[in-house]
Amino acid sequence: MHYNMAQLLKEPTGSTRDYEVDDSFEGPEGGMDRAQGWVRVIRTHQGLLVRTELETQVNLTCGRCVSQFDSHSTLKMEEESFPSVDPATGRTTDPPEEAEGVVLLDAQHDLDMTEVIRQYVLTEVPIKPLCCEECLGLCPECGTNLNKKKCKCNTASADPRWDALAELLTERRQ
Ligand SMILES: [Zn+2]
Ligand SMILES: [Zn+2]
Incomplete structure (x- = not known):
């Protein structure tokens, strides 16, 4: 799922884009996991604010009984992203100091939502997932x-x- 932000970056602060998400991505254990929900991108002064709320279904292996199970969770995130190339001049820009998130735009202002979701899911997965509390x-x-x-x-x-x-x-x- 790639969205091109070149047009939005030319629009005034506060302009928004809404997208529906229904995506498969390679999960933490290499299977094809799913995410469904929405993403809203808002033009900010320096970049883009990416807000998303997703229902994810991730295949995991239980840390106790080693059986595979589907973990369902709601993923909410909000993160500001900064273009690596100025859309007006085409020059490379240095992102602000505080920019160190996973939402990155490439030189074509392409926002790779699949990669963003994948990264977030990785951070959410527990070290030792359990198929159920009573396993x-x-x-x-x-x-x-x-x-x-x-x-x-x-x-x-x-x-x-x-x-x-x-x-x-x-x-x-x-
Ligand atoms: Zn035994
Ligand atoms: Zn188990």
């Missing part, structure tokens, strides 16, 4: 997915308090 994980002895069936191993931990601590640390990291 029982895999049996450490035989590898059975304990969400699906029980196994006959004796896997009672030597000290269950360590399990609780491990859980707590995992949650903190997310």
Whole structure:
């Protein structure tokens, strides 16, 4: 999904463009994930303000039971973007100091929304995604997915308090 901003950059501050988003993109695990929603681009004094609200569907692998699942979430973001080339003069411009986001315009003023969405989704994905809060994980002895069936191993931990601590640390990291 590429939108060309050359025309909007020539318009006065406050001019807007609205786009509908229904896009597939390569997700964090290499599958084709989806995003649907809208994006609004507003001409600002120095550049463009990109606002978007998307429902995303991202395929992830559970950190406990290693099964794949679809994670649904709402992604909202707002970020200012600055042209790398002045649309009036065609000269290369230096972006302001504070510009360090993921919304970048190339020399043709092309806004690559797919790349923006991909970057944002990457930052949203937890270090250890879970298919569900109650996921029982895999049996450490035989590898059975304990969400699906029980196994006959004796896997009672030597000290269950360590399990609780491990859980707590995992949650903190997310
Ligand atoms: Zn799981
Ligand atoms: Zn087992």
